[in-house]
Amino acid sequence: MRFVLTLCLALTAIFSGAVQADVAAGQSAYASRGCIGCHGAGGVSAATTYPSLKGRDADFIRKNLTDYRSGARKNAVMNAMAAGLSDTDIRNLADYIDSLK
Ligand code: HEC
Secondary structure, three states: OHHHHHHHHHHHHHHHHHHHHHHHHHHHHHHHOOHHHHHOHHHOOOOOOOOOOOOOOHHHHHHHHHHHHHOOOOOHHHHHHHHOOOHHHHHHHHHHHHOOO
């Protein structure tokens, strides 16, 4: 019983750590990959040409970035931006943007 409890606590610590790491990694990718230049700090865009991302949930971001990457959703700028993203990048970016709500 004690072992099970310890295991549960350890897993909780690992999983909550992983979630935080994804958001932090997503935040740094958002800056380093230039998303911030068009979509704005904190996902609030200053120009109407670029949609704000704040308020979007992780599933929306994940689906649209995957679609831009595969070409299922077409936009020259975003197809180029998404081309270099790995699945992990997309997941981290989605978690970061979701956290801005
Ligand atoms: C050079 C400007 C520019 C950069 C840099 C850029 N985007 Fe975009 N993004 C756009 C434009 C323009 C659109 C709208 C495209 C369309 O109509 O499909 C868009 C759309 C999106 C959408 C869909 C939003 C919606 O409401 O449908 C997501 C998600 C997104 N961008 C994420 C990102 C991420 C993540 C990055 C960084 C890897 C990034 N963008 C970098 C210009 C940019």
